[in-house]
Amino acid sequence: MISFIVRRFLLALATTWAISVMSFVIIQLPPGDFVDAYIARLSSTGSSVSMEEAQAMRNLYGLDQPYYVQYAKWIARVIVGDFGESMEWQRPVAEVLGDRLWITVVVSFAALLLTWALALPIGIYSAVRQYSFGDYAFTLIGFIGLAVPNFLLALILLYAAFRWFGLNVGGLFSAEYELAPWSWAKVGDLMWHLPLPALILALAGTAQLIRIMRANLLDELRRPYVVTARAKGLSESRVILKYPVRAALNPFASALAYLFPYLVSGSIIVSLVLSLPTVGPVLLRALIAQDMYLAGTIVLLLGVLTVIGTFISDLILMWIDPRIRHQVDA
Amino acid sequence: MTRIGRQWWRLFRRASQKGAEAEDRIAVATQLQLTWWRFRKHKLAVMSLFVVILFYLVAVFADFLAYADPEASDARRGYIPPQSIHWFDSDGSFRPYVHGLLGVRDLRTFKLVYRVDESRKVYIQFFAEGYPYYLFGLFPTNRHLLGFDNSKPENGLFLLGTDVQGRDVWSRLMVATRVSLSIGLAGVTISLFLGVLFGGISGLYGGIIDTAIQRMIEIVRSIPTIPLWMGLAAALPNTWSSAQVYFAITIIISLIGWTDLARVVRGRFLSLREEDFVVAAELMGASRMRIIFRHMLPSFMSHVIAAISLALPAMIISETALSFLGLGLRPPAISWGILLQDAQNIQTLAVAPWLLVAAVPVIIVILAFNFLGDGLRDAADPYG
Numbered sequence: 001m002i003s004f005i006v007r008r009f010l011l012a013l014a015t016t017w018a019i020s021v022m023s024f025v026i027i028q029l030p031p032g033d034f035v036d037a038y039i040a041r042l043s044s045t046g047s048s049v050s051m052e053e054a055q056a057m058r059n060l061y062g063l064d065q066p067y068y069v070q071y072a073k074w075i076a077r078v079i080v081g082d083f084g085e086s087m088e089w090q091r092p093v094a095e096v097l098g099d100r101l102w103i104t105v106v107v108s109f110a111a112l113l114l115t116w117a118l119a120l121p122i123g124i125y126s127a128v129r130q131y132s133f134g135d136y137a138f139t140l141i142g143f144i145g146l147a148v149p150n151f152l153l154a155l156i157l158l159y160a161a162f163r164w165f166g167l168n169v170g171g172l173f174s175a176e177y178e179l180a181p182w183s184w185a186k187v188g189d190l191m192w193h194l195p196l197p198a199l200i201l202a203l204a205g206t207a208q209l210i211r212i213m214r215a216n217l218l219d220e221l222r223r224p225y226v227v228t229a230r231a232k233g234l235s236e237s238r239v240i241l242k243y244p245v246r247a248a249l250n251p252f253a254s255a256l257a258y259l260f261p262y263l264v265s266g267s268i269i270v271s272l273v274l275s276l277p278t279v280g281p282v283l284l285r286a287l288i289a290q291d292m293y294l295a296g297t298i299v300l301l302l303g304v305l306t307v308i309g310t311f312i313s314d315l316i317l318m319w320i321d322p323r324i325r326h327q328v329d330a
Numbered sequence: 331m332t333r334i335g336r337q338w339w340r341l342f343r344r345a346s347q348k349g350a351e352a353e354d355r356i357a358v359a360t361q362l363q364l365t366w367w368r369f370r371k372h373k374l375a376v377m378s379l380f381v382v383i384l385f386y387l388v389a390v391f392a393d394f395l396a397y398a399d400p401e402a403s404d405a406r407r408g409y410i411p412p413q414s415i416h417w418f419d420s421d422g423s424f425r426p427y428v429h430g431l432l433g434v435r436d437l438r439t440f441k442l443v444y445r446v447d448e449s450r451k452v453y454i455q456f457f458a459e460g461y462p463y464y465l466f467g468l469f470p471t472n473r474h475l476l477g478f479d480n481s482k483p484e485n486g487l488f489l490l491g492t493d494v495q496g497r498d499v500w501s502r503l504m505v506a507t508r509v510s511l512s513i514g515l516a517g518v519t520i521s522l523f524l525g526v527l528f529g530g531i532s533g534l535y536g537g538i539i540d541t542a543i544q545r546m547i548e549i550v551r552s553i554p555t556i557p558l559w560m561g562l563a564a565a566l567p568n569t570w571s572s573a574q575v576y577f578a579i580t581i582i583i584s585l586i587g588w589t590d591l592a593r594v595v596r597g598r599f600l601s602l603r604e605e606d607f608v609v610a611a612e613l614m615g616a617s618r619m620r621i622i623f624r625h626m627l628p629s630f631m632s633h634v635i636a637a638i639s640l641a642l643p644a645m646i647i648s649e650t651a652l653s654f655l656g657l658g659l660r661p662p663a664i665s666w667g668i669l670l671q672d673a674q675n676i677q678t679l680a681v682a683p684w685l686l687v688a689a690v691p692v693i694i695v696i697l698a699f700n701f702l703g704d705g706l707r708d709a710a711d712p713y714g
Contacts, residue, residue, distance in 0.1 A: 147693050295561055
């Protein structure tokens with residue numbers, strides 16, 4: 001069990017490192033460096049920067065040194081929480097991001113919970129009542145969930161709500177709370193707006209999980225031990241829930257680990273359509289404006305968040321499934 | 331024996347003969363035939379196969395199916411709603427036409443709005459002459475499936491309306507189909523190459539190399555894809571031509587897709603390595619290359635094809651998403667994502683909801699590929 005955790009932890013560290021390198025590559029990729037872009041920006045507003053000043057700035061950020069030195073300097077600053085300065089906003093990156101990072105986490109996590117809450121009962125229902133009307137209905141909804149990319153779904157819902165109900169379903173806060181400081185009322189307002197984006201994000205994953213759950217449970221239900229349990233006179237709910245569902249839960253739980261990166265990534269693009277105050281819109285703006293420190297930091301932080309989320313789902317999987325707990329010790 | 335009894339006997343003999351023939355056919359059928367027979371039973375998958383073929387035909391004949399130059403813009407013709415086709419002329423003969431349009435200035439908002447001009451008929455011509463293009467990129471021609479008499483400026487054919495710049499949405503949709511579907515194919519080809527390479531090495535050599543490659547795949551899979559793609563795509567220089575951007579985007583979206591294919595290939599290699607026929611070939615002194623390409627590859631080819639048809643829709647979604655964000659292909663390239671970019675916000679959708687039409691082929695093609703992949707996966711192992 002310990003070796004399983006250690007192995008997973010090492011893998012998480014390796015992933016974090018890989019993500020940090022990729023984020024650094026993204027920062028470095030555009031031609032010219034940060035100072036060139038800065039000078040171009042200043043000269044477009046009329047002021048100019050002398051060669052000496054430019055050189056001083058390059059020294060400050062270590063831009064005249066080889067890449068691995070720059071990477072080491074950057075990562076050393078990042079670890080202590082200094083993400084550098086956003087060029088476009090003229091403010092520290094941490095300040096620009098503010099609450100947005102946490103809202104991204106909240107939206108992704110809500111989608112994850114919703115995926116669980118929907119897929120588990122529906123999956124069980126579809127397997128137990130195979131080929132019933134409900135089974136077909138859920139299969140159909142599931143296929144729609146798989147086939148419609150979430151940003152298109154958001155777009156279609158946005159249009160439908162506007163066209164037939166005259167509503168604007170975008171945003172996560174009502175107008176009066178948008179800029180207000182955090183309070184319980186604001187949290188309540190968030191909870192009121194959260195279900196729709198969470199549902200849009202969760203639909204594709206839910207569809208996939210329902211199919212997995214249904215297939216696994218159908219396999220389990222045909223096993224002799226189920227017949228035995230029924231023959232011994234156990235109640236139907238106990239026959240199904242106590243053993244077959246537990247056995248079928250394992251692939252279900254491991255699917256959650258790869259769902260989390262998917263949800264985080266989906267939240268970025270859905271946020272743009274529904275104008276949610278997550279890091280998504282900031283990332284897009286930063287990329288278009290070539291504000292690479294901001295963009296690189298967001299990619300890095302999202303990656304790290306995902307790694308943490310995946311690690312936690314691994315721990316949950318181990319906790320759920322005794323077979324993993326004991327197997328890995330042997 | 332009574333007469334009825336004899337008839338029954340004859341019927342029974344014929345039936346058993348037929349059964350034996352069917353068995354003989356199965357015994358001598360090649361794996362490909364078996365797979366095809368199994369696949370045919372999956373009705374939804376067969377239907378999806380036709381849909382996919384239809385879409386690729388549209389892609390091949392995109393310019394022929396378009397009737398207006400997808401780039402020709404005319405600001406005065408912005409946001410014209412789709413016209414409805416009248417199939418029969420007033421005398422009852424089959425002669426499809428659309429009504430002409432009349433631009434009227436709304437006296438309250440001073441915006442140009444289009445009214446249907448019932449008095450004029452614009453007849454649709456078949457195999458008409460239109461803008462010049464190269465069929466299959468080789469043969470210069472100007473024949474199009476549809477056309478109309480465009481000698482008068484107030485005539486127009488807008489089956490799916492126009493966008494803000496007055497470009498015809500139907501014609502753009504046809505050309506976009508070619509770009510979106512081909513980028514999926516190109517991306518899958520690169521993914522396939524990477525997947526077979528890494529999966530094959532992993533499954534063939536095992537040990538430390540296998541572990542290292544498996545860990546690498548796990549790392550790649552746990553990175554959130556869209557932010558990474560966005561970062562890489564945004565870093566492409568502005569000076570690149572749209573062809574260069576096209577290839578770069580293909581490579582970026584295939585960087586993730588190969589992991590699934592690598593897993594399939596590795597799994598097949600591992601399970602086949604122990605099979606009797608592979609051991610037999612080894613004992614008979616066949617070279618490793620011969621074993622892989624002559625014996626192993628044919629028996630997992632169908633699995634790879636199934637994995638490809640499940641990977642393709644993911645590629646198409648990726649391209650659509652990136653272009654939708656404005657980070658993928660760049661105009662003048664036209665893809666489904668670029669068409670959807672015009673329909674990004676609610677203000678535009680309120681004025682021109684028909685711009686959402688590009689979502690329809692995206693959804694249909696993804697569904698079709700998913701059903702097709704399911705059917706192929708079930709049929710992939712005809713001996714099972």
